Amino acid sequence: VVEQMFCFIGNIKKLLFLLILFLIFHGALLAVDNGKIKGLVLDGVTGDPLPYANVFLDGTSFGSSTDLYGKFLILEIPPGSYTISVRYIGYKEQNEPIEVPSGDALEKEFRLIPAALEGETVEVTIQAEGQKAAINQQLSSKSIVNVVSSARIQELPDANAAESIGRLPGVSVTRVGGEGTKVVIRGIAPKYNAITVDGVRMASSDSDNRSADLSMISSNMLEGIEVYKTLTADQDADVLGGTVNFKIKEAEGGEGGLKFHFLSQKGYTGLANISNKYDNYKLVPSIEGRFFKERFGIFIQANLEKRILTSNTFSASYNNKSDDDSTYVTNSVSLSHLPRVKDRVNAAIVLDYRLSNGKISFSNFGNSGITEVTNRSESFNIGGNSHFYSMGYSKSNLNMITNTLSFENQFSK
Known part of the structure; x- marks a missing residue:
């Protein structure tokens, strides 16, 4: 029995030795057989690098994209003849036949020529006039906030302040007799939202809860509307949905007195x-x-x-009609x-x-x-x-x- 065990162990050692030799030689063969392509993609006019350009071999799954400096690297390519393609939006596509050597690196540099893209006519309209300060306030805010300027409020003849807020994302309006009265923020009922005028909490208009009727506020006397949808340390702790702040107008500048x-x-x-x-x-x-x-x-x-x-x-x-009748x-x-x-x-x-x-x-x-x-x-x-x-x-x-x-x-x- 002891001799059989020694014989078995000796066979295992031989198998492990042969397996190690196979892996070593197989890896060496792969390293010898496969090649790689590295290079640079530049602007053909200015010579600036083109980041994130697509570089690939047609008809294969081998490809890469350039980095911020226009460099690319494609590894483990079997030797042979290929067609390499380089594509970048706004530039003409470049195709070139190449020969990938065995166990060596092929270096290429591509200079793409800018090309005009002809497409359908697109009409773009903006409403930045009078809304620039509101947009900057939204971008610089540390919380989720929507800001509407006076110019945007006056674009449409809203019946009251509730109608002006109802156009903002995440805000809906409850109505009585077809007129907007209270706001729902992020699906939260009006009683869980706060209404302020120039930062001062507005008194409740409902005898059953602390919601406020916004139909009492005219949109004509507003300089802006701010809707805060996140809680911060400077806000009341009883606000679950959000806070609406109405900014009352101030006198405009300019000559002419009153x-x-x-x-x-x-x-x-x-x-x-x-x-x-x-x-x-x-x-x-x-x-x-x-x-x-x-x-x-x-x-x-x-x-x-x-x-x-x-x-x-x-x-x-x-x-x-009955319990047994549908x-x-x-x-x-x-x-x-x-x-x-x-x-x-x-x-x-x-x-x-x-x-x-x-x-x-x-x-x-x-x-x-x-x-x-x-x-x-x-x-x-x-x-x-x-x-x-x-x-x-x-x-x-x-x-x-x-x-x-x-x-x-x-x-x-």
Whole structure:
């Protein structure tokens, strides 16, 4: 038994020795047989290197791309004849037949000639005018923020501030009577979002939660809107969705003293058979100017508005005919007529004084709104063969004032 074990061990040693010799000679043969290609890709006019150019052998899987200095290297190429191709966007493609030597490196240098690419006509439009500062603020912000400038706000006649925010990504608007009232940020309900005016938290307008009605804020008196979608240490801890900050306008510079502006709008409600469909209007008078070498500014604006938000609603309920039957039957049908009228008055007074390295501003924003709703409903209970009539009336009055005194100064040089 001992002799058989020694014999077995001797055979194993011979096999291992032969395997090692095979691997050594096989690797040497491969190293001898295969070659490589290295080289440089340059601009044929300027001589500058072309980074990330594609260099490959046609009809094979061998290829590479140039580095930042235009250099490339293709390894383990079987010797033989190939066609090497070099491609780079904006330059003419270059093809050249080559002969890869056995166990040696082939060095090549390619100089590509620029070529014009002819394609279909593309029309590009931009809206950078008036939005440059907002774009720079978004790029330099340490959190996820969307900024809308006054120029962008005034492009479309939004009914209120909620409608202006609703166009931003990740923001949706809840509506009452077809008018935007509150915002949903990243799918989070309005009660979990914060609304500020010049950085000051806006009081809640809802008796059940801390959400704020943005239909009270006129878009005409806004200098910009900032929507922050991430929490930072300088924000309230109760904000889950995001924070919306409204920046009230300040007086514009320029010669001429006081400037007067007046905006008048008239509209109608498209619902048929209502008597006050043409009672919609909006009046926006404003005064602004800068004095004392444009250091002191005053801005005053009022917004008087009436909107007819009458609507009709239809609803129905249904259920299975029986527990064992999948057929559905209608149980009741309801039709409601909701005359809704909103009267709003907004006002803003902003005083600011520009320092050499900062400014002092005192902004005042106030609004008062009255909403009257009449609910006339008629419902049919099909199963009970009954007919019901109902009527309701509600009137709500909402008043709010926000005052902000701020001081900004750059102390460092």
